[in-house]
Amino acid sequence: MHETTISLIELGAVFFGLGILGRLAWRIGISPIPLYLIGGLAFGHGGLIPLTGIDAFTDLASEIGVVLLLLLLGLEYSAAELMTGLRRSWMAGVVDIVLNALPGALVGLILGWGPVGMLAMAGVTYISSSGIIAKVLGDLGRLGNRETPVVLSVLVFEDLAMAVYLPILTAVLAGVSFVGGLTAVGISLAAITVVLVVALKFGRYVSAIVDSPDPEVFLLRVLGAALLVAGLASQLQVSAAVGAFLLGIAISGSTAENATRMLEPLRDLFAAVFFVVFGLNTDPSAMPPVLGWAVALAVVTTLTKVATGWWAARRQGIGPMGQARAGAALVARGEFSIVIAGLTVSSGAVDNRMAALATAYVLLMAILGPVAARVVEPLARAARNRLSPAGSA
Amino acid sequence: MTPLPGIGTRQDFVIRAGRRIGVITYRDGKFELIVSQEGDPDACASSIPLTPDEASALAGLLGAPQLVAHLGNQHRDVTGVDTRQIPVVPGSVFDGRTLGETALRTKTGASIVAVVRAGNVHASPRPDFVFAGGDLVVVVGTAEGLEAATDILASG
Structure with a gap:
């Protein structure tokens, strides 16, 4: 089969190239997401090598990538952790939403993308990348730091916020009326409540459906359940991603840990395809006009995230250096900003400039986040020494 | 926590x-x-x-002296009785041989009450317990008995 041969070679070259990019990214201490996006941009619109014949596969693979990204986001925190997170850190969570969703919504308003575009852009600038942040905190040996639980509890709250936000966004994207929108909000709030109650009280039973001591059977069951739920959710106009996310929350305990360990490599594979496809579908020539907005958003939302972390850490009695570290740690945006932009653009509710803006923004933030987390200590120390020259570091 | x-x-x-x-x-x-x-x-x-093994070894290093101190406190009321921990040097006479073969109680009157290995405490080991290099043997006895026990465990 000649066509299959070419597809295999192309696919192999793409994965191998992504592997090299990923290695390069972690070597220089940044997340590979921006490099995957750039890779997609380079191969897209009049790019270096036009890829033909594998788009059927890559389109499906990128859908699976979104499902797995959201499933693992749901698996990351147990229902009990979500509830304690909600109780302990709701104030920091609200500050986080207000400070970080507003800049995005304002830019959406100024660019004339209407309420839908505002809602989507608010999500893009609000949601931190828990993947990048957890990796950076681990790499820098900061998991034992006192400010780290503060950072994590903000991420937990964002996770919960996504559970409410995503169904609303998808309902609005589907073009429902104001009343219909309110109904969708009601349904989604009811759904998340039911899922949380089920996960807290009957999490074992949900887990038992997918659990198996045999790793092969377990993998097939978890993956099968995720795709089934995602497909059914999308049939009910709730978006596949939301279904997978809620399933992730409902699976609990050791089953969730095993599922995470097993699905992580798969998620990384399909998510990489998702980022490349998003880059492919973004028109590079649309980027220069929105680059100014992306840079402005990057500057503002870096400061607002730093302020969020600083405020949250200060309330918990963390020292000045810890406050600075908590702020800088939260800066990174990544996979979920792209997921939100992807959902929005593919629904056709907002024009393609949003894809370009989101790409440029995430390119900046996914690079800036890890760098900010690294340089914050020397910077804060220098600033302190400058303020009080006699003080020792 | x-x-x-x-x-x-x-x-x-x-x-x-x-x-x-x-x-x-x-x-x-x-x-x-x-x-x-x-x-x-x-x-x-x-x-x-x-790793879990390394963590348990470290816990043993820090915890074993407490165990011995605890035993010492228990025996303090009985005058003339003391507790000591004696190492089994890797490659020494009893590395790989059983507790029974030391004939410690017969020769010295002192008893082995516990063996600490890689952070785990084996309390009241039986005569068929096989020593390994690096074990810490916890012995209870009189001052002279403990001296003799130390010599036996070091050189047979």
């Missing part, structure tokens, strides 16, 4: 020297030993990853 959502838990305390030391227990069972920075109690100077 401080939960670290998505990662595990952190347990730590501030020691008299002002530093904070503790352990991060990951969900998958790995451990990390953390020591806070001097001057910034919020930050960690180092976090050292430990």
